[in-house]
Amino acid sequence: MKKGEDYIGVSVIYLCHDGKGNILFNKRSQNCRDEKGNWDIGGGGLDFGDTVEGTLRKEIKEEYCTNVLSFEFLGYRDVHRVNEGNKTHWVALDFLVLVDRDSVGNGEPHKFDKLGWFTLDTLPAPLHSQLPKFFELYKGRVGLVI
Numbered sequence: 001m002k003k004g005e006d007y008i009g010v011s012v013i014y015l016c017h018d019g020k021g022n023i024l025f026n027k028r029s030q031n032c033r034d035e036k037g038n039w040d041i042g043g044g045g046l047d048f049g050d051t052v053e054g055t056l057r058k059e060i061k062e063e064y065c066t067n068v069l070s071f072e073f074l075g076y077r078d079v080h081r082v083n084e085g086n087k088t089h090w091v092a093l094d095f096l097v098l099v100d101r102d103s104v105g106n107g108e109p110h111k112f113d114k115l116g117w118f119t120l121d122t123l124p125a126p127l128h129s130q131l132p133k134f135f136e137l138y139k140g141r142v143g144l145v146i
Contacts, residue, residue, distance in 0.1 A: 003045055004088040011079075012055045013043040013092045013134070014071075016064065018101040021119050024064065026112040028128070034083050039116075040128040043092070056095055064115070065105035069098040074138050079130060094134065096141070 003009035016024040025039045044059035046052060057068050074094040081088050106115050118124055120135075 004090045005083075005086050009088075009090045010046040011043050011090050011092050012046060012052060012059060012095065013041065014056060014060060014095045014097045015041045015134075015138075016060065016097045016099045016104075018117070019098055020101075022101065022117040023119065024099065024101075024104060025116050025118055025124055026063070026106075027114050027116070027124070029111055029113045031110050035128050037113075038126050038128045039124040039131075041131065041134075046093075052093055056097070060097060060099065061107070063107050063112070064099065065107040066099045066103040069100060071095050071097045072141075074141060077130075077133065077137065081129070092130075094138065096138075 001007065018024075023041070025041060028035050028038050028040055030036050042059065042063055044055060044063075046055050050058075053071075056071060060066060060068055072095065074096055077092045077094065079088075079090040079092050101117070104115065106112050116124060120139075
């Protein structure tokens with residue numbers, strides 16, 4: 001059985017920033033299951049028995065080789081998509097996360113072609129299909145906090 005396809009999956013999504021208006025993005029490689037070549041902010045599935053905060057910290061450490069300095073829960077979204085012809089449903093728990101820019105690295109080079117820092121005024125392209133909705137929902141809170 002597959003999370004998000006056979007039953008609703010829960011994901012922890014995070015927008016990492018440096019506290020100076022810069023947002024960390026990753027460019028998804030050809031090895032990713034979808035959205036290949038698109039820029040994304042980061043996330044991971046919640047596994048049975050894990051906590052949301054534990055997953056947040058674990059995924060950021062794995063993907064970006066850094067620790068969470070502080071975080072804020074932004075809200076949640078129902079994410080309905082089609083992936084390779086299969087309907088998917090995820091509940092995304094969205095977070096704003098402060099990290100130390102100098103300690104960030106690409107912990108998953110098989111999944112990310114590269115990492116980059118951008119501002120809300122200089123977003124990379126193409127963006128992951130879910131990011132416009134993310135920014136629309138949280139633009140006021142993200143813009144004020146960063």
